[in-house]
Amino acid sequence: MTEHRLGEIAHARSGDKGSGANVGIIAYTPEGYAVLKTYLTSARVEAFFRPMGVGVVTRYEWESIGAFNFTLPDILAGGGSRSLRIDAQGKALGQILLEMPIPIDEATLTQCRRPDPLRSPS
Amino acid sequence: MMRIGNAQGFWGDDVDAPARLVGQQPDLDYLTLDYLAEVTMSILALQRSRDPEAGYARDFMHVVKAIAPYWREGHPVRIVANAGGLNPRACAQACVESLREAGCADKKIALVTGDDVLETIKTLARQGDALNNLDTGKPIATVVDSLVTANTYFGAAPLVEALDAGADIVLTGRVADPCMTLAPCMHHFKWAHDDYDRIAGGLIAGHVLECGTQATGGISTHWLELPDVANMGFPFVEMDADGSFVVTKPAGTGGAVNARTVKEQLLYEMHDPGNYVSPDACVNLLKTTVEEVERDRVRVAGFKGRPPPADYKVSATYRDGYRASGQLTLFGRDAVEKAWKSGEIIHDRLNRAGYSYKHTNIECLGAGACAPGMFVEPDLFETVLRISVADHNKEAVERFAKEIAPLACGGAQGTTGYAGGRPRPTPVFGFWPCLLPAKHVQPIIEMIDV
Numbered sequence: 145m146t147e148h149r150l151g152e153i154a155h156a157r158s159g160d161k162g163s164g165a166n167v168g169i170i171a172y173t174p175e176g177y178a179v180l181k182t183y184l185t186s187a188r189v190e191a192f193f194r195p196m197g198v199g200v201v202t203r204y205e206w207e208s209i210g211a212f213n214f215t216l217p218d219i220l221a222g223g224g225s226r227s228l229r230i231d232a233q234g235k236a237l238g239q240i241l242l243e244m245p246i247p248i249d250e251a252t253l254t255q256c257r258r259p260d261p262l263r264s265p266s
Numbered sequence: 267m268m269r270i271g272n273a274q275g276f277w278g279d280d281v282d283a284p285a286r287l288v289g290q291q292p293d294l295d296y297l298t299l300d301y302l303a304e305v306t307m308s309i310l311a312l313q314r315s316r317d318p319e320a321g322y323a324r325d326f327m328h329v330v331k332a333i334a335p336y337w338r339e340g341h342p343v344r345i346v347a348n349a350g351g352l353n354p355r356a357c358a359q360a361c362v363e364s365l366r367e368a369g370c371a372d373k374k375i376a377l378v379t380g381d382d383v384l385e386t387i388k389t390l391a392r393q394g395d396a397l398n399n400l401d402t403g404k405p406i407a408t409v410v411d412s413l414v415t416a417n418t419y420f421g422a423a424p425l426v427e428a429l430d431a432g433a434d435i436v437l438t439g440r441v442a443d444p445c446m447t448l449a450p451c452m453h454h455f456k457w458a459h460d461d462y463d464r465i466a467g468g469l470i471a472g473h474v475l476e477c478g479t480q481a482t483g484g485i486s487t488h489w490l491e492l493p494d495v496a497n498m499g500f501p502f503v504e505m506d507a508d509g510s511f512v513v514t515k516p517a518g519t520g521g522a523v524n525a526r527t528v529k530e531q532l533l534y535e536m537h538d539p540g541n542y543v544s545p546d547a548c549v550n551l552l553k554t555t556v557e558e559v560e561r562d563r564v565r566v567a568g569f570k571g572r573p574p575p576a577d578y579k580v581s582a583t584y585r586d587g588y589r590a591s592g593q594l595t596l597f598g599r600d601a602v603e604k605a606w607k608s609g610e611i612i613h614d615r616l617n618r619a620g621y622s623y624k625h626t627n628i629e630c631l632g633a634g635a636c637a638p639g640m641f642v643e644p645d646l647f648e649t650v651l652r653i654s655v656a657d658h659n660k661e662a663v664e665r666f667a668k669e670i671a672p673l674a675c676g677g678a679q680g681t682t683g684y685a686g687g688r689p690r691p692t693p694v695f696g697f698w699p700c701l702l703p704a705k706h707v708q709p710i711i712e713m714i715d716v
Contacts, residue, residue, distance in 0.1 A: 155487035157530035161537070162304075162401050162697055168533025170526070195639025206539045208568070209529045209556050213536050221627075224305050225695045226586065228627035228654035229638070236636035238487070243641070 147245040153256035154180065156238030163223035164199070165234030167241050170211040176256035177210045183246055189214050192244050197221060214241075268454045270447050270471065271502030274299040274329070274347075275478025277306055281325050283478070285332035287500045288343050290516035294502060296450040299329065299347035300443050300476050307415040307440070308583040308695035310352040321353030327364045330435075334368030337434075346425060346446045350439045352415060354379050358437050358714055365716045375714040376428030378420065378438040383580060386706050387416040397580075400699040409584040409698060416582035418702060421545030421574070422468075423459065424709035425449030431713055440581065442545050444472025447503070455507050459546070462571025466549040467509025469542070470569055474513055474531050475501055481513060481531045483521035494520025510567035512559065523562045532556070532566075545578065547571040578707050582698035587624070587658035588691040592670040593631075594651045595683025602643060604678040605630045605651040611677075612653055612669050621665055625656040650683065656694055663691040 150169070153176040158167045169184065171177040190201035199217035206213060220234055221227045231237075248256065271294050273284035288294060301323040314321030326349035336343065350357040358377045365373050388410060391397055397406035406413075417440035426449045428436045436449070448468035451457065457464045474481050481501040483492045492498075499519025503511040513523050521527075532551070536542070542549040550570040557565045596605045609628035616623075629635035631650035633643050655666045667689045674684050 151487075155526060155530065157485070157487070157533045159535035161535055162699070164401075166533070166536055168530065168536060170529050170533070193640075196637065204538055204540070206533075206552065208552060208554055209532065211529060211533060213533055213539060215537060222625075224697050225308070225589075225692075226656070228589065228591065228625055228656060229635070230629055230631060230652060231636040235485070240637045240640060242487070 145247045145249050148248050148253060149242060150184070150244045150246050151242030152253065153248070154242070156242050158234050158237035160220060160223055160233040163220050164215060164217040165219050165237055167214045167216065167237050168211055169214070169241065170209065171256070172258040173256055174210065175252065177207065179248060179252060179256055180212060181205070184212060186214065189241070192241070193219060267504050267506055268295045268450070269293060269502050269504055270296040270298060270450050270475070271500060272298045272300065272475035272478050273500045274301060275476065275480060276303055277301040277323050277325065279478055281328045282332065283500050284329045285336070287502070287516065288333055288336050288341065290499070290519065291502060292341065294343050295454070297343055297345050298446040298472070298475060299326065299345065299349060300446065301326070302348050302351060302440060304581060304697055305583065305695055307352060307417060307581070311414045311583070312693065314352055319356050322351040322357035323349040326357065327360055330361055330364045331368050334365065334370050337370045337373065344429070344434050344450070346436045346449060348438045348441055348446065350377070350437050352382065352439065354437060354439045361435065361437065362714060362716050371716050373434040373716045374432055375435045375437055375716065376431060376433030377712045377714060378424045378428060378436065378441070378709060380708050380710040381417045381420055381438070381440040383418050383702060383707065384413060384416040387580065387582060387702070388413060390706070397700040397702070400701070406582070406698060406700060409696065412584040412586065414583050414585055414695065416580055418578040418580050418707050419545055420709055421445050422449040422452055424711050426452045428711050429453035431711070433713065443476040444469045444544060445546060447472030447475055448546060451505055460573070462547045462573065463569060464509035465547045466569035466571030467511060468505070469544050469547060469549055470532070470551065470554070470566065471503045471505060471511045473542070474528060474566070475503060477531070477534065479521060480534060481527065482515045482523055483527050486527045486530055488526060492520065492522050496520060509569060510565065512563050512565050514563045523564055525556050525558050525564055528556050528564045528566065543575065545574055547574050577701040577703055580700050580702045582700065583695045584698060586694045586696040587656060588660045588663040589654065589656040589694050590663050590667050590689040590691045591652060591654040592667065592689040593683065593686055594670060594673060594677070594681055595648070596651060596678060596680055597648045597682060598680035599647070601646050601649045601680065602630050602633050604680070605649050608651055608673055608677050608681065609653045611673070615669055616666060619665065621662045623655040623657045623662060623666070627654045660691060667691060
């Protein structure tokens with residue numbers, strides 16, 4: 145079991161809503177979805193984002209598209225025109241969560257990585 | 267099957283995109299243009315306070331003039347746009363003039379108003395209605411004297427009526443973004459207002475389209491891998507009568523429409539995918555499928571709709587003081603340490619001069635400012651100090667703005683990049699989402715012959 149970044153097995157999209165935000169995490173493969181279902185709990189995501197002042201995180205399972213949606217209340221320190229942060233609209237939150245380390249063994253990792261090679265045009 | 271595109275994802279998007287999309291996709295039936303984000307209304311209110319004829323998205327006139335040549339050649343594309351903002355009537359008048367000048371006097375505009383409920387909200391608040399903030403639970407009485415705007419989110423109904431009456435351009439103020447796509451579907455396929463599963467499909471098509479190029483690879487995780495991003499296509503959907511649809515973009519354009527870009531956009535600003543709430547239906551997306559059928563063609567299907575909430579959602583904004591942000595660049599050894607110290611010096615001087623602020627922030631751009639506290643701060647050779655304050659006292663914020671430049675002489679060696687000049691205080695607007703019973707709201711549709 146070694147640690148890898150979440151971004152090796154999933155991609156993401158974040159957006160704002162008032163002073164909160166959401167991050168969607170989309171597994172590249174069904175095996176990756178199963179790994180994330182167990183590991184990427186609302187409690188772990190909440191603990192991960194605690195330095196940024198997040199409130200109570202909720203996780204929504206969305207298996208038909210292989211995704212999880214996390215709502216992150218209060219993470220934008222005001223949001224909209226009020227937040228003094230450079231990323232007042234949470235545009236970077238997807239990139240941040242993809243840096244989360246997750247423990248995963250090499251055999252499972254092979255099944256979870258994106259099947260197509262990097263940097264090929266879609 | 268019918269085709270609906272989006273070529274403005276927000277006010278400030280590529281103004282040449284709408285005419286380009288019509289030119290690239292001559293069989294496009296409808297074009298939606300979305301100008302209004304949450305805080306846009308308060309910016310429009312500021313503009314209207316300086317000029318009573320302002321308060322709408324002036325960019326729209328450029329769009330109308332650019333599409334006019336296609337209309338003159340008989341292109342049937344119809345437009346649904348919330349360009350009216352806070353002043354739909356002035357927008358419609360400008361639109362009439364633009365169309366006459368462009369030789370399109372045969373066009374019909376439908377003006378949809380009634381979304382501006384500021385006076386209603388103020389009256390109800392003074393009568394003791396709580397109008398609680400949906401996020402915080404606080405009563406609106408705490409901000410009623412500072413309210414700047416209050417608009418209901420209309421659903422598709424008034425837009426469908428406008429299209430049924432033959433409008434070529436449906437011009438609105440605030441309307442729920444996805445309903446601008448749903449309305450042409452309901453008009454074209456004659457879906458009943460309680461045909462919730464199909465309506466759900468129209469709404470989700472609108473959700474995918476409403477941010478323009480975010481559906482065609484914009485802000486996607488794999489953006490760096492996408493082809494010809496400089497020529498990114500704007501999206502359109504091919505909508506079927508059953509409410510399922512294909513997301514695609516014109517041939518020969520850059521970016522990509524694949525399962526990943528579409529899934530990402532489905533998740534954008536999503537709350538509970540089992541209960542996506544809109545004025546026309548609540549949608550359950552938990553059985554929704556996303557399937558690549560060809561290159562740059564993705565079929566999205568499987569929606570369950572339920573009746574919508576009884577009340578209108580209102581988005582109100584209120585003035586909440588002022589803010590300012592300034593920047594300095596620090597280069598050389600210990601750049602980050604120097605930047606932090608420079609920021610602290612500015613606050614220290616302001617404190618000594620007797621100023622205090624409700625909120626302050628110091629950031630070192632390049633050192634993880636987008637993720638404060640999340641990662642180990644790197645030892646950089648160059649960083650940008652960004653320092654910000656907010657307070658109700660405008661004079662204090664103005665004083666802050668004057669305190670940054672002195673570091674150009676008195677700060678660390680390698681302090682540079684004061685090119686932005688003295689920062690200007692800008693108003694802060696708070697956002698107040700609340701519910702309003704339908705009996706207080708009446709959409710008004712006026713047909714205007716150009």
